[in-house]
Amino acid sequence: MAKRIEVNGLDIYYGNFLAVQGVSMTIQPQSVTALIGPSGCGKSTFLRTLNRMHELVPGARVEGKVVMDDQDLYGADVDPVNVRRQIGMVFQRPNPFPTMSIYDNVVAGVKLNSKRMKKADMDALVERSLRAANLWDEVKDRLSKPGSGLSGGQQQRLCIARAVAVQPEVLLMDEPCSALDPISTMAIEDLMMQLKSEYTIVIVTHNMQQAARVSDTTGFFNLKAVGEPGGLVEVDATDKIFSNPSVQATEDYISGRFG
Numbered sequence: 001m002a003k004r005i006e007v008n009g010l011d012i013y014y015g016n017f018l019a020v021q022g023v024s025m026t027i028q029p030q031s032v033t034a035l036i037g038p039s040g041c042g043k044s045t046f047l048r049t050l051n052r053m054h055e056l057v058p059g060a061r062v063e064g065k066v067v068m069d070d071q072d073l074y075g076a077d078v079d080p081v082n083v084r085r086q087i088g089m090v091f092q093r094p095n096p097f098p099t100m101s102i103y104d105n106v107v108a109g110v111k112l113n114s115k116r117m118k119k120a121d122m123d124a125l126v127e128r129s130l131r132a133a134n135l136w137d138e139v140k141d142r143l144s145k146p147g148s149g150l151s152g153g154q155q156q157r158l159c160i161a162r163a164v165a166v167q168p169e170v171l172l173m174d175e176p177c178s179a180l181d182p183i184s185t186m187a188i189e190d191l192m193m194q195l196k197s198e199y200t201i202v203i204v205t206h207n208m209q210q211a212a213r214v215s216d217t218t219g220f221f222n223l224k225a226v227g228e229p230g231g232l233v234e235v236d237a238t239d240k241i242f243s244n245p246s247v248q249a250t251e252d253y254i255s256g257r258f259g
């Protein structure tokens with residue numbers, strides 16, 4: 001299921017404002033890629049271009065290429081809704097539909113894709129997705145209760161269950177633990193390590209220990225200067241980035257000298 005994403009010469013605009021310039025990188029399947037860098041350098045903006053969510057902002061657009069396996073995600077005949085089905089996203093704040101039951105939250109995306117399913121198949125999908133998100137045991141006896149009744153960490157795992165229920169190839173996570181306590185954070189990190197055997201995972205994180213713990217590859221984004229666009233400074237094996245980066249700015253950032 002996991003797919004490779006090739007990004008080539010990507011420039012990302014909000015109207016006339018060039019927010020991110022010239023990103024080229026390969027995102028490997030069945031692995032976790034972490035994106036780190038100081039605030040405002042364009043990590044989240046870049047992440048949202050990978051599943052065509054960026055263009056939901058009026059006036060926002062990209063130039064350059066994003067190719068998933070052999071599919072040009074910005075090709076003229078490509079339906080962005082279909083791209084978002086293949087490339088799921090988990091956000092900073094857990095955002096289950098508050099009045100919907102846990103069960104309905106898991107199948108919400110599947111229903112949106114207007115797939116008609118038998119009740120037994122739907123039940124199996126709910127169980128499989130909640131198990132994949134390591135949440136099944138905690139909620140199996142209250143599937144009809146509202147998703148908003150769960151703890152923050154459980155809600156975030158519910159959102160992950162909702163994302164995996166549509167069987168995407170890629171999972172994008174934008175600071176998925178920043179609103180969670182350390183125990184819930186550990187649960188999500190464990191989950192990422194398990195999910196990467198089936199998915200391509202890209203995570204934006206401000207937590208460098210987290211990037212070092214969970215990712216195989218790390219990309220460091222930075223602004224060239226104030227008022228200049230952000231860009232990818234270097235991308236390499238996580239061990240290398242955290243022990244012997246090629247660029248001084250990466251070392252300065254990871255050793256806490258700025259950002």
Ligand SMILES: Nc1ncnc2c1ncn2[C@@H]1O[C@H](COP(=O)(O)OP(=O)(O)OP(=O)(O)O)[C@@H](O)[C@H]1O
Pocket residue numbers: 014019037038039040041042043044045046057230
């Ligand atoms: N909706 C928007 N409209 C206009 N400009 C935006 C919008 N969202 C972000 N930007 C600008 O794009 C640039 C990159 O922002 P982005 O949020 O991607 O950075 P980031 O590295 O993810 O930051 P943080 O770590 O603080 O979340 C910034 O200059 C920001 O002000």
